[in-house]
Amino acid sequence: MADETLLSARGLTLHFGAIPALVDVDADLWPGEVLAVVGESGSGKSTLLNVLAGRMAPDAGAVWYRDPIGALHDVHAMPAPALRTLHRSDWGFVHQNPRENLRMAVTAGGNVGERLMARGSRHYGDIRAEAISWLRQVEIDAGRVDDFPRTFSGGMLQRLQIARTLVTHPRLVFMDEPTGGLDVSVQARLLDLIRTLVRRLGIAAVLVTHDLAVARLLAHRIMVMQRGRVVESGLTDRVLDDPKHEYTQLLVSSVLSA
Amino acid sequence: MTAPMISQADGYNFAYLDEQTKRMIRRSILKAVAVPGHQVPFGSREMPLPYGWGTGGIQVTAALLGTDDVLKVIDQGADDTTNAVSIRRFFARTAGIATTTRTAEATIIQTRHRIPETPLRADQIIVYQVPQPEPLSGLESSRTETSRMHGLADYGLMHVKLYEDITRYGHVSISYDYPVMVGGRYLMAPSPIPAFDNPKMDRMAALQLFGAGREKRIYAVPPYTEVRSLDFDDHPFRASRAPHTCNLCGADDSYLDEVVTDDKGGRMFVCSDTDHCEERRDGR
Numbered sequence A: 001m002a003d004e005t006l007l008s009a010r011g012l013t014l015h016f017g018a019i020p021a022l023v024d025v026d027a028d029l030w031p032g033e034v035l036a037v038v039g040e041s042g043s044g045k046s047t048l049l050n051v052l053a054g055r056m057a058p059d060a061g062a063v064w065y066r067d068p069i070g071a072l073h074d075v076h077a078m079p080a081p082a083l084r085t086l087h088r089s090d091w092g093f094v095h096q097n098p099r100e101n102l103r104m105a106v107t108a109g110g111n112v113g114e115r116l117m118a119r120g121s122r123h124y125g126d127i128r129a130e131a132i133s134w135l136r137q138v139e140i141d142a143g144r145v146d147d148f149p150r151t152f153s154g155g156m157l158q159r160l161q162i163a164r165t166l167v168t169h170p171r172l173v174f175m176d177e178p179t180g181g182l183d184v185s186v187q188a189r190l191l192d193l194i195r196t197l198v199r200r201l202g203i204a205a206v207l208v209t210h211d212l213a214v215a216r217l218l219a220h221r222i223m224v225m226q227r228g229r230v231v232e233s234g235l236t237d238r239v240l241d242d243p244k245h246e247y248t249q250l251l252v253s254s255v256l257s258a
Numbered sequence B: 001m002t003a004p005m006i007s008q009a010d011g012y013n014f015a016y017l018d019e020q021t022k023r024m025i026r027r028s029i030l031k032a033v034a035v036p037g038h039q040v041p042f043g044s045r046e047m048p049l050p051y052g053w054g055t056g057g058i059q060v061t062a063a064l065l066g067t068d069d070v071l072k073v074i075d076q077g078a079d080d081t082t083n084a085v086s087i088r089r090f091f092a093r094t095a096g097i098a099t100t101t102r103t104a105e106a107t108i109i110q111t112r113h114r115i116p117e118t119p120l121r122a123d124q125i126i127v128y129q130v131p132q133p134e135p136l137s138g139l140e141s142s143r144t145e146t147s148r149m150h151g152l153a154d155y156g157l158m159h160v161k162l163y164e165d166i167t168r169y170g171h172v173s174i175s176y177d178y179p180v181m182v183g184g185r186y187l188m189a190p191s192p193i194p195a196f197d198n199p200k201m202d203r204m205a206a207l208q209l210f211g212a213g214r215e216k217r218i219y220a221v222p223p224y225t226e227v228r229s230l231d232f233d234d235h236p237f238r239a240s241r242a243p244h245t246c247n248l249c250g251a252d253d254s255y256l257d258e259v260v261t262d263d264k265g266g267r268m269f270v271c272s273d274t275d276h277c278e279e280r281r282d283g284r
């Protein structure tokens, strides 16, 4: 295991007016690791994800990203073009609502191929072949490559978004409730798929979820947030089997009693 | 220059626009030439013509014209359409300059929809009338977002459009205003010229200026600048034309218009560039 982090945050603080969405948050992510951010609604999970990904600036604190050649980048001090390049190559972002990311008027193949084209791929046949291969990997029938996303079910849309994001083999993926809003059976299949892909490709991920079962299944480590603060963090099994903080205990017991 | 030049038509400044406005337009033109393919905003003025009649091109032409210039105006390839005739007459009256229908004789060519078949020279300037300067407008409606895409040369979306076309039709279905990359940096709308004319823009000896009146943008391709039509390696760009010869001059390499000859469905193909066609016929 590498001892150098892929992504590190120190002292992240962000207020929305009087609301403390983030208070002095530290976070570390190692290569190939899945870190879950859990907590109740409004605890600051999505805000943290957006700040880590450079999509939202903190009032205080910094986020550092180590690129493939080992150079460190202060994410919030990076020039916009460099950050944009990161987002379309090394990084990926999976939204809770796939419609926010997908182009609904573009075929499945075009959606998956976009990042390849943005990166400079200029061979139609290769782009299409790669799109088909990715549809297969997310368990969408290759025959749907020329269909529009509006003809897809919710679970398929989410899988399409994942294919579109992973096609450039990012090293780091940010996911905000990727299984939110889906039927339980559809969720289970999607979680399985995410786990397989992330392991096989060795992708590091920050995964926001309010579902402890999702965290248990996918994450190596977990951070528990309450009112913008990290109240507990550690290895997933340790935190969920032996929660130290009373808020974590409350979360765990509410799952057990459900 | 000391006093403003007063032309034949009393009461108008030379070439209609006042000197200050022309200087403002020239500054935008210089900026546009300095950053090939980049759209430069300018304070578009009211012109005695409605938008859609080439007010952007007319303002650029007005800012360029000197007393020695010879102006040619083409609309859909022809010099004798209403629009071309009225713009030519407008400048003849307000600037008292000479006009021509001959490509080779013109110093400034204002055009809508075509580039002349006769190759342009380094001592000529071509001014395109542009209805929509933003090549990404049909794909991304937010101006803020399109400027960011240009700023970061983030043109994946344009290729998605081409990908979709090939997927649906087997080829890129854009036949007019086919998007180009200028100098390997900026994506540019060449205005509604046929894709057939795109290769003429590449490394053209003449300065190419583009004026969009309603959208208040000017952009430029300096002489000898690379202009590449977007394509895929396995679906290369092709400048297609109707597979016929001109019924009047016999040309097999010019862009053709199909014209109806009678009310019984009779049709024929003729050169869209009327000057080119006439020269070929005169030369015979």
Ligand SMILES: Nc1ncnc2c1ncn2[C@@H]1O[C@H](COP(=O)(O)OP(=O)(O)OP(=O)(O)O)[C@@H](O)[C@H]1O
Pocket (backbone or CB within 6 Å): A016, A019, A020, A021, A039, A040, A041, A042, A043, A044, A045, A046, A047, A048, A210
């Ligand atoms: N753009 C914003 N403007 C104002 N307040 C905001 C904004 N975004 C988030 N907040 C507030 O900041 C706090 C944290 O919000 P955040 O969206 O990060 O929570 P969350 O943990 O992701 O919740 P959920 O599980 O419901 O998605 C909440 O009180 C929220 O109302």
Ligand SMILES: [Mg+2]
Pocket (backbone or CB within 6 Å): A045, A046, A047, A176
């Ligand atoms: Mg959220």
